[in-house]
Amino acid sequence: MIGKKAIKGFSLLLAFCLLFSLAACTGSDSQTGGSASAAGESEDLSNTLVYAGESESTINPVLNNHDELPDLIFSGLMKYDGSGTPVCDLAERYDYDDATLTYTFRLRSGVKWHDGKEFTADDVVYTYDLLTKDKSLSSTITSNYEDIVSAAAPDKSTVVIRLGKYNAAMLDYFTIGILPKHLTEGQDINTMAFNQAPVGTGRYRFVKWDTAGGRIILERNSAYYGKVPNIERVIYKTVAVESTKATMLQSGEADLAWLNAKYADTFRGKDGYQNIDFKTADYRGISMDFGTKFWQENGDSIGVLNYAIDKEAIVKSVLAGRGLAAYSPIQLNRLGGSTAADIYPYNLNQFAQQMAKLGWAKGSDGIYERRGEKFHFTIQVRDYEEERVDIANLCASQLKAAGVDMEVVLVTKFDWKAGYNGFLSGYAAQFDPDMFYKNYVTGASDNTMKYSNARVDQLLSEGRHTKDESKRKQIYQEFEDVYAQQPGVVLVAFLDGCYVSIKGLDGLDTTRLLGHHAVGVLWNIEEWTLSK
């Protein structure tokens, strides 16, 4: 009897052992498998740049125009140089005929897609047709290409693009990455699988998207037509949370990351790290959604909020002084910066006066009311963007003190259908001020907040279609003045682009003014060197 029991117990024990050893096996299997594959991909990590970047869902120049990766994998007819001027890239040279408003591009010969196929003028025509004619495309940048009437390829290495009107920023927009026709034609651009396995003509080619590990692996394109990068491999880690990026730098899991000013400051003077501070044209502001009833009724009371926000104090605290109080969306642009647009000093008395003028009166709870409605609105902020959460909270507390109830709602993903009255936004026009045409013109492709002002529409259109630089400057400065009178965004601050890298990374060039989320840091990556 006892023997039987013992056998039973023993077999049970064995079974358990087996189960655990199996579990351990699978565990160690996946571990060794993982490390083996990692080793396979990077036998020598010494020439691999690990970049902790933003989270990504697609890599497609047409869909994500302000992300870092499309610029590495794809290339366009033109590219920006260090000063932000468009220069030839896939085009060998171009001619512009003013009489017929026609650009004629002569393409480089011998350019190959990463899959080995030949790059031809058909690909270019295909991409521009997509941007100008495809109605199913939902992209924020289509407004940039409105003026293109036709794109044609008379032969394999010539592209002729005809405009309907002169467009001052057209060369800028010719920087957009060209999509391979043979891989994407006939597919739904917004959802195709190509977006997760892109093939381009750029400096780096896509190798693998390790979604579980949150990393995108790129390898240098040794058949690149320009200078082949020194750094062999780029591992782009998709990290959204700012504190995680800082921790990854600390633990050596990343070599380069864009951090918020406060975290970047903790690396200053630290052994083994270097801080690379860029200027950016990236502003943070409270964007009001004119699609909601509250702002349709109270759109006249947005500008006045500027009086109640101490922007200097926010720059000093949240941005640790690494930024600039904002008064105009194109304040840092070569054509912007009209000081006449800086009409809202931080002044609570003026705020109270203006509010009275607009017909608001404080209720018993200290919050302004008008026509029986409280001055209460909601803005959404993504919870992992600490710097935005902090800016929103400070603005909310300052507005509350002035009598305006701005409710900050933290979300993990922007919800455009929930009826929030706005969001804490960030945009940048780091190149031509016309980059904001798509944001501020009525019905334009990136005007998601449905801002509309006839005079702004007129000025931005004029600015786009004017050739003379000094005249354009006048127009854009007038735009700044007009916009300041009736803004859709309560601008708060411009951010510096604080990058932190390990000591051995050289070649980063801070002459470039960076864009939204300090994008563009990799613009001269082919020159970088890495020694770990």
Place this chain on the structure above:
Amino acid sequence: MAEINDPRFRVVGPGWKEHQPVIQKPTLRKRLKGKPIPALILLLLIVAGCVFSGRLANHDPAGFYLQHLNQAPNSEFYFGTDSLGRDIYSMIWYGGRISLSIGLMSMAIICIIGIPYGCISGLANTRVDAIMMRIAEMASSIPNLLTVLLLVSVIGKQNTFTLSFIIGITGWFPLARIVRSEVRQIRSSEYVLAARCMGISFPNIMTRHLIPNFVSSILFVVISSISSSMSMESTLSFLGLGLPVDVISWGSMLSLANRALLLDTWWVIIIPGVFLLVTLNCITSLGNFYRKETNKKHSNL
């Protein structure tokens, strides 16, 4: 010899003295022995501090003192300030209010659901009892945090009440089980039978006859549910799923810990952590005391 048998007399030896046991009044020290006095005092101090937070706080707990960022504890900001210049000292007292009230409210909800459920199950026939208990057991076998997270995501925006409700509604199972086993023991007692025969309503039986008899044995569970609810709130707020940012609680203060670690501001983590830890420990030792007390009584039987 009749006199000898007189019960008023008894035979005693020489030098006999009547023994009068001295009934000693137990000294204060003796009476307090074994009682969790330090815990009680500490807890009272913290609770009082939170109740009178308006008096104690020397700054606006929701205010951003932008001239005083990341200051270590000093004479103006007793517990220092965080990266946006909020005063930790004032936040502690206001935050404690929320944390404690979430603890108490969750406890109330746990009692409101758990006790009647246990009583019904205990008084019911075997089949109903088995079904009710299996339901409770199945529900409690799902990890608590998981159900809480599920409810949090369903409800969406939280406030003190909804959060207490969520914590309460997922935490009553152990209480129901204990109540049920206590009721099982006393359900056949004469007074319960008599009450039921007389047709007294269930709520009356429960409040008059059942609860007074098992209250001491469930006290431990009830008290420790306060502390477990408080730590659940901290966990949720730490994960960013609890109260909104503008509601200060010890948990939401702890959610700044990650940032504080990077910025080397130890006081932002340590101080709310210590307060939470001390409070939870005090509550637990109070609960423990009651558990020991009831166990003693049982052993006397």
